[in-house]
Amino acid sequence: xxxQIILGIWMVGVIIASFLYMPATQGLGETGRILIxxxxxxxxxxxxxxxxxxxxxxYLRQGDLRWDRQAQVNAELGTIFCILATVTGAIWSxxxxxxxxxxxxxxxxxxxxxxxxxxxxxxxxxxxxxxxRARLAAVYxxxxxxxxxFLVFIVPRVYVSLHPDLINLENRxxxxxxxxxxxxxxxxxxxxxxxxxxxxVQMRLENLLYAIDMKRGE
Amino acid sequence: xAEGLSYVLAVTLITWLGLFFYLLRVDLKVKxxxxxxxx
Numbered sequence: 410x411x412x413q414i415i416l417g418i419w420m421v422g423v424i425i426a427s428f429l430y431m432p433a434t435q436g437l438g439e440t441g442r443i444l445i446x447x448x449x450x451x452x453x454x455x456x457x458x459x460x461x462x463x464x465x466x467x468y469l470r471q472g473d474l475r476w477d478r479q480a481q482v483n484a485e486l487g488t489i490f491c492i493l494a495t496v497t498g499a500i501w502s503x504x505x506x507x508x509x510x511x512x513x514x515x516x517x518x519x520x521x522x523x524x525x526x527x528x529x530x531x532x533x534x535x536x537x538x539x540x541x542r543a544r545l546a547a548v549y550x551x552x553x554x555x556x557x558x559f560l561v562f563i564v565p566r567v568y569v570s571l572h573p574d575l576i577n578l579e580n581r582x583x584x585x586x587x588x589x590x591x592x593x594x595x596x597x598x599x600x601x602x603x604x605x606x607x608x609x610v611q612m613r614l615e616n617l618l619y620a621i622d623m624k625r626g627e
Numbered sequence: 628x629a630e631g632l633s634y635v636l637a638v639t640l641i642t643w644l645g646l647f648f649y650l651l652r653v654d655l656k657v658k659x660x661x662x663x664x665x666x
Contacts, residue, residue, distance in 0.1 A: 417647045428636040439629050613657045
């Protein structure tokens with residue numbers, strides 16, 4: 410329980426710093442502060458989807474249903490954080506572009522990504538047999554992740570997008586104020602801790618449900 | 628601080644604290660369920 414309390418205090422610090430310590434972003438104004446929450450959400454979505462793929466590979470190699478439960482939990486968390494990134498992005502878009510949604514390549518690609526992972530849950534719910542469900546879902550999760558780098562990193566850079574890029578590819582550096590960078594990296598760390606906590610709680614819950622199912626089956 | 632920004636800060640803090648205490652409660656409930664499962 411100790412590190413969870415630390416995480417709670419840490420995030421309170423990040424939230425206060427993102428409003429009081431960090432200056433308004435150049436060109437983006439006060440709405441630019443939302444990137445402290447938007448970018449880490451997107452980062453966690455990619456990380457969770459990556460873990461779902463790694464877990465799926467684990468299942469296909471070993472056939473242990475624990476891997477399947479881990480992949481499911483990671484896909485769920487990835488989708489939650491992907492929705493968070495979409496919503497925070499839309500709020501920022503309203504401030505910067507005047508509209509919540511304008512089908513910018515970045516918005517379009519994240520919608521496609523959400524639909525791909527929505528299909529993963531539809532697939533899971535359509536197969537009653539646990540082993541068959543785990544096998545098909547694992548293959549799908551691996552194929553689904555192959556689209557993530559393409560949709561998150563390539564498409565928005567190939568097509569003309571209004572979305573600002575934080576990473577300066579020429580200098581290989583972050584395009585942000587030093588104070589902002591400190592808050593941003595702290596937020597990234599806090600969000601990663603939050604993901605780890607949510608993952609741990611959900612996994613323990615899934616394991617309990619599995620144990621109850623096994624007892625009923627005996 | 629710009630006008631309205633303190634309101635956004637308050638809403639963000641309340642949202643985080645709500646999520647944090649909810650997660651803490653779920654964590655404790657799961658711990659209790661695990662303990663009962665062991666018994």
